[in-house]
Amino acid sequence: MMFTSTRNNNLSVSAAQAILQGLSTEGGLFVPQQFPQLSVETVYQMDYCQMAEKVLGSFLTDYDPQFLQQAVKQVYGSAFGTKAGYVQQVNKNTWSLELWHGPTCAFKDYALQMMPKLLVQARTMLSSTDTTVILVATSGDTGKAALEGYRDLEGIRIKVFYPTGGTSEIQRLQMATQQGNNVEVYAVEGNFDAAQTGVKKVFADQAIGQLLKEKGVSLSSANSINWGRLVPQIVYYFYSYSQLVKQGVIALGNPVDFCVPTGNFGDILAGWYAKQMGLPVGKLICASNKNNVLSEFFATGVYNAKREFFKTTSPSMDILISSNLERLLYHVSGGNDTLVAELMDSLSKTGSYTLPKDLLEKIQQDFAAGWADDQQAADEIKHRWDTDGYLCDPHTAVAFRVAEQTAHTKDAPCVVLSTASPYKFPMAVLQALGCPVPQQDFEALRQLETFSGVQAPTQLKELEQKPQRFSKVILPSDIVKAATEEISAL
Secondary structure (H helix, E strand, O other): OEEEEOOEEEEEEEHHHHHHHOOOOOOOOEEEOOOOOOOHHHHOOOOHHHHHHHHHHHHOOOOOHHHHHHHHHHHHOOOOOOOOOEEEEEEOOEEEEEOOOOOOOEOOHHHHOOHHHHHHHHHHHOOOOOEEEEEEEOOOHHHHHHHHHHOOOOOEEEEEEEEOOOOOHHHHHHHHOOOOOOEEEEEEOOOHHHHHHHHHHHHHOHHHHHHHHHHOEEEEEOOOOOHHHHHHHHHHHHHHHHHHHHOOOOOOOOOEEEEEEOOOOHHHHHHHHHHHOOOOEEEEEEEEOOOOHHHHHHHHOEEEOOOOOOOOOOHHHOOOOOOOHHHHHHHHOOOOHHHHHHHHHHHHHHOEEEOOHHHHHHHHHHEEEEEOOHHHHHHHHHHHHHHHOOOOOHHHHHHHHHHHHOOOOOOOOEEEEEOEOHHHOHHHHHHHOOOOOOOOHHHHHHHHHHHHOOOOOHHHHHHHHOOOOOOOEEOHHHHHHHHHOOHHHO
16 A cells, blocks of 8 residues: 655655655645455454454555554553443434543544554664654644653654643643653644644754754654554444444444544544445534534535634634645545645635535535534533433533534434543533532542542543643744754754
């Protein structure tokens, strides 16, 4: 399997090169040149590790199969306990795919426990002796998951940039208390898009590239712009489908809808890739919060990032520039790299672009979209608890609300991707439940435990006692300096 760039069809690289490099030199994203086919009849009886090995192996064909087999067992056989791909029925026709049973309590663990293994192996396969510097922009969950996955790996440094005031306090502490000799964390004034744009500028700066080359340093990314982040996420779509078949909810081959709380568009795009591989997906429902640039795009074909930015109770979705949408545009346009480059150039220069009508209609065949504001999400948290006895976080609540509002495939069950533990946002959840809200997050966590009877993850409770290592706040214009300040000393 070879990969090309969304902005340069003449490029052809291996999976290992795509993962090690992260972003193409002209700014495009790496995409597979074809979609491997995977029969659900063949894989639905597999356990999670077997299915992960099958899906990863179908894309990462240059990797040793024995390496992949060992890697998936190390990650999904232990890091998630017995709950990798766990599906919980919520009501008659809705299921929750709980993706937060990993070490950092968010869905990013599925990719960011595996991706470091893929990157280290890529370094070996490509005989790379460079120091690899991982640059990460995060709206909350990616930062901690990446820091945990890459900490203390030989030959690798990782620098994480998050919007100050743009995460929950527990999300911030997860990053600020991170251990490891090769990790750095920076708060950035502004929103996630400012952090993400700053990181992309580092990758695109030719002068920095030359300096890196002279110093024996290479850049890579742990964001979902890196193919190594996306491919592990395809697995849980296949696995959750197989669980519904085994439970007798659907007959093998019948469609299932998926509703995904979405910011950077990577998680839902993994579902689209699963559909291209043969998974019987009905509609992929894109759920946004008040930063509803995506729901507007799916309705009108106009992507307009020049709009008011809102800080919400679902901060991981507080994003106006959804990078992975570029991959979808490339595929639905038949690999039209010129068109994609023009659209992305327009987005960069004007903050917007308009998709040709025929491509919008093609996208609408697979996708539906909707959005919910903070009050609607809060109402949904309370409704789910009062009606179903199900406790969820604000991101998942947005998806539940949008799933109810949005037309589904006829008679198809809907799987809502639950992307984070409710205990990462205890104050917002407590308030939604109508409980008194204390001033401090950890007191809120304890009160939520008492109220619900649902135990909080130990790794979140322990944050209260951990010393904070990182507190530096920088301007977006300082990201380049922060990303490269140690290179001269290498």
